[in-house]
Amino acid sequence: MVIRPHGFAIWEFLRDELDSRIKKSGARNAYFPLLIPQSFLSKEAAHVDGFSKECAVVTHHRLRAVPGAPPGNLEPDPDAKLEEPLIVRPTSETIIWHMFGRWIQSYRDLPLALNQWANVVRWEMRTRPFLRTSEFLWQEGHTAHATAEEADAKAKEMIHLYADVTRQMLAIPVVMGVKSPSERFAGAEDTYTIEGLMQNGWALQAATSHFLGQNFAKAFDVTYKSSDGDEEHVWATSWGITTRMIGALIMTHSDDTGLVLPPAVAPVQVALVLIFKSEEQRKAVVQFADAAFSRLKARGLRVAVDDRPNMRPGAKYYEWERKGVPLRMEIGPRDAAKNAVFAAKRIGGAKQSIPVDEDFEAVTCSLLEEIQQEMLQRAEERLKSRTRRVASYAEMKDLVAAGGEDSGMFLVPWKCDSGNERKVREETKATLRCYPLEGQEECIGKDCIYSGDPATHMAVFARNY
Amino acid sequence: MVIRPHGFAIWEFLRDELDSRIKKSGARNAYFPLLIPQSFLSKEAAHVDGFSKECAVVTHHRLRAVPGAPPGNLEPDPDAKLEEPLIVRPTSETIIWHMFGRWIQSYRDLPLALNQWANVVRWEMRTRPFLRTSEFLWQEGHTAHATAEEADAKAKEMIHLYADVTRQMLAIPVVMGVKSPSERFAGAEDTYTIEGLMQNGWALQAATSHFLGQNFAKAFDVTYKSSDGDEEHVWATSWGITTRMIGALIMTHSDDTGLVLPPAVAPVQVALVLIFKSEEQRKAVVQFADAAFSRLKARGLRVAVDDRPNMRPGAKYYEWERKGVPLRMEIGPRDAAKNAVFAAKRIGGAKQSIPVDEDFEAVTCSLLEEIQQEMLQRAEERLKSRTRRVASYAEMKDLVAAGGEDSGMFLVPWKCDSGNERKVREETKATLRCYPLEGQEECIGKDCIYSGDPATHMAVFARNY
Structure with a gap:
């Protein structure tokens, strides 16, 4: 590697x-x-x-x-x-x-x-x-x-x-x-x-x-x-x-376009993408972007400037999206003229024009914070909706086999037993990931989904890497 | 290791x-x-x-x-x-x-x-x-x-x-x-x-x-x-x-007492050593030292507090010296009473009382800076005084063999030749460390100290690790 x-x-x-x-x-x-x-x-x-x-x-x-x-x-x-x-x-x-x-x-x-x-x-x-x-x-x-x-x-x-x-x-x-x-x-x-x-x-x-x-x-x-x-x-x-x-x-x-990186660990948090057709436009856009770059940099943000000539804007956008950069700011001659950038978040929400006024750094930081929160929220919803309580071992087996959206983590009453654990793995390919630290009381009075004996734990099963 | x-x-x-x-x-x-x-x-x-x-x-x-x-x-x-x-x-x-x-x-x-x-x-x-x-x-x-x-x-x-x-x-x-x-x-x-x-x-x-x-x-x-x-x-x-x-x-x-660490890389830059005999003294000294500690810490310095009871001050001093800590500040009841610490540099200069007034952090930083400079200066003087120009190969051989104070680096005219280099190593145990980037013009018109042929370089020979 x-x-x-x-x-x-x-x-x-x-x-x-x-x-x-x-x-x-x-x-x-x-x-x-x-x-x-x-x-x-x-x-x-x-x-x-x-x-x-x-x-x-x-x-x-x-x-x-x-x-x-x-x-x-x-x-x-x-x-x-x-x-x-x-x-x-x-x-x-x-x-x-x-x-x-x-x-x-x-x-x-x-x-x-x-x-x-x-x-x-x-x-x-x-x-x-x-x-x-x-x-x-x-x-x-x-x-x-x-x-x-x-x-x-x-x-x-x-x-x-x-x-x-x-x-x-x-x-x-x-x-x-x-x-x-x-x-x-x-x-x-x-x-x-x-x-x-x-x-x-x-x-x-x-x-x-x-x-x-x-x-x-x-x-x-x-x-x-x-x-x-x-x-x-x-x-x-x-x-x-x-x-x-x-x-x-x-x-x-990640999504179909490529990586999606949380701002907290993204090597580039903001990409300033410059759009120009003539040398005159280039000069104006570069000057404006340099000032924006310096301000975000001074705030401690990780910023890249994409001033490549002879490249279509769409191709530039796509490249930064593929790399997972959380926030893209497009800067063309009209944006520069009205002292603004056109911001596109990698996930969540429509593009929006942002004035480069005294709140520029603060607004940028809060957009990044929104993205970080949105990413966590999406992942949390997925974890929640795909952690399933199933009625029977047969149901769990079917859902594991179905894979994709139907699969996930299965939270089931279980009687601790290495032999049965091995059998479940052989029969379903799912393994016992853990006994969660929280919510163990849920097993009280329930029977093990596999053996039918009184459950000793709530267990999470899933296929795993 | x-x-x-x-x-x-x-x-x-x-x-x-x-x-x-x-x-x-x-x-x-x-x-x-x-x-x-x-x-x-x-x-x-x-x-x-x-x-x-x-x-x-x-x-x-x-x-x-x-x-x-x-x-x-x-x-x-x-x-x-x-x-x-x-x-x-x-x-x-x-x-x-x-x-x-x-x-x-x-x-x-x-x-x-x-x-x-x-x-x-x-x-x-x-x-x-x-x-x-x-x-x-x-x-x-x-x-x-x-x-x-x-x-x-x-x-x-x-x-x-x-x-x-x-x-x-x-x-x-x-x-x-x-x-x-x-x-x-x-x-x-x-x-x-x-x-x-x-x-x-x-x-x-x-x-x-x-x-x-x-x-x-x-x-x-x-x-x-x-x-x-x-x-x-x-x-x-x-x-x-x-x-x-x-x-x-x-x-x-290092010296005979132990390590001497430059402040720039010392894990502990300042050791506050507390001296007290009674519980009443201990309380007063600890309170005073805590305030000094917080101020130095806030300035970004790496500070340790030695408040061990039942240990002689001399034993504490020796331990911090052996560890190479650049600056020791002794704080006893009398120091606390007069709002001062008694500072001892690991090298260079006598002990001195330093008031814990509004300049305390600045004075501490400048003491550390003095130590850093003093260490560099001593090492530079040694390098200078022990980089020798010798009149003959025989002299160099004798001095290398003598070792210690007499030995060091030997800056000599040399004709680049791997065979002769090997012979010098076998005869003296000194190796050709390098041709210095500066001062090569000194070789012009001189003869190689070993072969007697016109020199191509000024070379540094020394025993080495």
Whole structure:
């Protein structure tokens, strides 16, 4: 996967906001090695099962020319074989807990909260751009605590933080919940998740936060001396969000014309498109547009000027629409003459002439704010109307199979059971996305949609990326 | 290598400043894959020679349990062997030029300037923390141009940018020069470098910028249609600066007490150290310090408050000194009573009482500015006094061998010759660091210090990290 500048800029805006909020939450950034000895992976039993089957393995530290072959033919040098293979990190719990063991001695060292911005590799046989790639970029936070309660509260705090940023910046509403045992992170006691609903009715796991119990502390023997002088294992969390969010953004908001980007993360928020036929017109329009550009720029907005000659206005409009730019301002000789621009929002509402008077910046900002809100509202309505309560398993199965508008998330009473979960997946291709954090009381007195036994949870099923 | 939060914060300040300047220079950030097919490396002949001997090679995409062994014993799964090994990027020219070939068609696509913040791996048998590590973090810029002149100018522009940031933020003065042919980057026509002088008299290459000619364009067949309609190969540069700079910072400024950090990158710029014996004193001092803290914080300074009880003031002072904090403000009951703090600079000048009046923030800022300037001045004096013109090769050899105060950089007339360069290295352990960009005219009419032939350059020799 290559992330080109337009896509990478979106990631940068999201990253900067997350970085600032994560620091405010008390975590500090650090950096741990990319290459991890394979024996580290083995120390936590569930972790090795989860990741050993999809990791890139480094076995040599040198290439050599293939003996007897033409120049340029290379092979791993048998004399440079590593005694112990290294794996490219699929996640960093093992190396971080190896270090936590050296850093944590006393209750005074707790809580310890570190965050890392990094690349990770989880080998994928079938990849999808942004959604499922062997390498992705992410942020991974790791914390150690004196008590289970404090660790679990931290795991919940971070999933709320992710839900909040996803909603505010990306205009993606999510269902917040906890994973069923079979969908937990390898080595976690509980995995909290946020799940978005894409336009095709499929769910997408947007971020996760794990309460790791004492599993890693025990695997790496990380203890602390409590204020009473007892040696106790510490309690842990980890939590992450990835470049997959760029994929979620595309799949949530795009339309038939192309991308639709929320102003909060759009690399270009306002495109000034200049329209002119003669050199005289060009001069007047450019002068007027430059002044408008400077004012919006000074207000901190991200603005582009499209003054390309020899290109039809319609072709210019289409290009900015395709790129998802939230607000286009057309400026022709007549607009310049009457000291106005003709504004077209990427979604919602008709074009309108806006005077370039003392309110120009404020009006532009409020148009952008409207677009951001409109995008969120549309996505929220979709999530609401396509989260269905069905009367029977048969109905859910039919609707999942129908796909498109009829499909979505299915909120059903469920008795927690890994075997039945697997059967539903095999029969419908829908998976148990989560038990929502809110509204669990609805299951009381209801029967499981699959087994008919008394329900233990309200569960969300959906097909997923 | 693990970079802990205190060190990583320094990297973040440096990175943010570089990122902003690199964007202003016209480059946009993007991201390219970590794992590169080994055949890509072979396409540029010099490049493969330079990097194939020190790269981590991924040969498998799965581990398996060792058959018959106890659980937890893993090995690369023979059924998951890659058809073509992948290398962990030692640098990204090959993958980037593979993509440039798809993106560049016409002169309108030029210049193309991309930057990437990434981790790279160059296998090291003997490592040193921060200075020589198998994995390091860096920024790598890659540009494509229509003409050789424009590309060479870009390579020079970026080495100037690095020299400027290194000097302004890290208070490290450098010698800017060009590498001799044998020290060039693998695949470059010219490598520009900045070299700092550490306190032990060794040089450290701080950053490099390469004019790549058409080598990569030809290896990856990247051409553009000129405005005349001709197909021509493009011209290239690449340039990078790494986490090694944290090592350069430590080796340039530290003293016997510990770190000395320039205010521009210090994670904590001002430490307020509270001194009290009774609870009554504590209350008064804390209240006074909180107000001072808020004012400095509001000015954008990075401030820490040390209100630890049961710790001797001397122990607190020592800890903040060891951490390299530029400015310490001691606040005891008497200071609070007279509305002042007692300020101690980490280097340069005696302690002084500073009133917490309306000029408090301004005085604090100017103290920090003084420290930054004092650090730069000291480093400049050292670079100047220890850059020596020697009368003979024998003298240089003796001084290099003596080391310490007597050693440093040796500016000598030289006839460019890779063989003689190698001999000097074998005989003295000093290497040819660069031909300085300024002052080359000094060589005119002089004879090479080694061969006795007419000199072609003024060269800087030094031992180096």
